[in-house]
Amino acid sequence: MTSAPLTDPKDRLIVALDLSSVGAAESIVARLGDSVTFYKIGYELGFAGGLGFARELIADGKKVFIDFKLHDIGNTVARGVASLAALGASFATVHAYPQTMRAAMEGKGASPLRILAVTVLTSYDAADLAEAGYSASVEETVARRVVQAREIGIDGIVCAPTDATRVRTLLGPKGAIVTPGVRPDGAASGDQKRVATPYAAIRAGADHLVVGRPIVASPDPAAAARAVQAEIAAALAAS
Numbered sequence: 314m315t316s317a318p319l320t321d322p323k324d325r326l327i328v329a330l331d332l333s334s335v336g337a338a339e340s341i342v343a344r345l346g347d348s349v350t351f352y353k354i355g356y357e358l359g360f361a362g363g364l365g366f367a368r369e370l371i372a373d374g375k376k377v378f379i380d381f382k383l384h385d386i387g388n389t390v391a392r393g394v395a396s397l398a399a400l401g402a403s404f405a406t407v408h409a410y411p412q413t414m415r416a417a418m419e420g421k422g423a424s425p426l427r428i429l430a431v432t433v434l435t436s437y438d439a440a441d442l443a444e445a446g447y448s449a450s451v452e453e454t455v456a457r458r459v460v461q462a463r464e465i466g467i468d469g470i471v472c473a474p475t476d477a478t479r480v481r482t483l484l485g486p487k488g489a490i491v492t493p494g495v496r497p498d499g500a501a502s503g504d505q506k507r508v509a510t511p512y513a514a515i516r517a518g519a520d521h522l523v524v525g526r527p528i529v530a531s532p533d534p535a536a537a538a539r540a541v542q543a544e545i546a547a548a549l550a551a552s
């Protein structure tokens with residue numbers, strides 16, 4: 314069963330709490346206040362007590378995306394996903410391998426957890442895929458994985474904002490499109506290779522934007538989040 318999409322405009326921005334301690338995450342969440350409703354916890358915070366913090370965020374009414382990009386034998390993936398469903402997470406990621414996606418969809422059972430399949434990482438370009446042994450292009454690999462994800466009935470796709478328009482065509486109207494690799498004009502790309510602005514990402518059809526360093530490493534995280542939300546609102550108004 315596919316759960317209802319999260320359609321509140323505030324939920325469009327997901328702030329990646331890529332921070333080394335729960336204390337640092339608490340401080341950013343306090344500075345962001347009510348303006349941010351949705352947080353992502355990945356390896357760095359997750360392996361430093363972040364799952365307990367996820368429970369606190371959920372108890373405070375925030376939505377939480379657990380981003381461990383699971384990929385293992387089916388039994389392990391299904392049971393890991395069942396634990397994330399019990400935690401109360403809204404989103405969880407798996408790599409877009411068919412066996413892994415099927416196991417994750419089985420593991421979440423009837424819970425409202427939505428499984429997102431990561432297609433081709435936003436830090437990868439054609440040379441990185443070739444180095445990893447793939448002969449297909451980035452576009453072909455994304456397309457193949459989206460079609461497989463759709464056939465499995467996945468809840469959503471993680472892709473680069475530059476892929477979003479094509480992903481929506483292949484995925485159909487159901488299913489969330491979540492794009493990291495989002496950079497406001499002038500922000501450093503860092504290790505991201507396939508990027509777009511918040512405005513362009515929403516115009517390309519992204520439902521949710523994941524933004525980390527441009528907000529959490531900013532001297533004024535609340536102002537940085539407001540600027541991203543203003544771009545999201547402008548893009549929605551223009552759509």
Ligand SMILES: O=C(O)c1cc(=O)[nH]c(=O)n1[C@@H]1O[C@H](COP(=O)(O)O)[C@@H](O)[C@H]1O
Pocket residue numbers: 329331355380382406431433434435436471472473493494495503505523524525526527
């Ligand atoms: O699954 C993800 O969220 C993800 C997929 C992907 O292809 N690229 C990507 O950057 N991410 C995550 O999105 C966040 C982006 O962070 P910033 O580059 O700091 O905005 C990080 O937490 C990444 O782990």
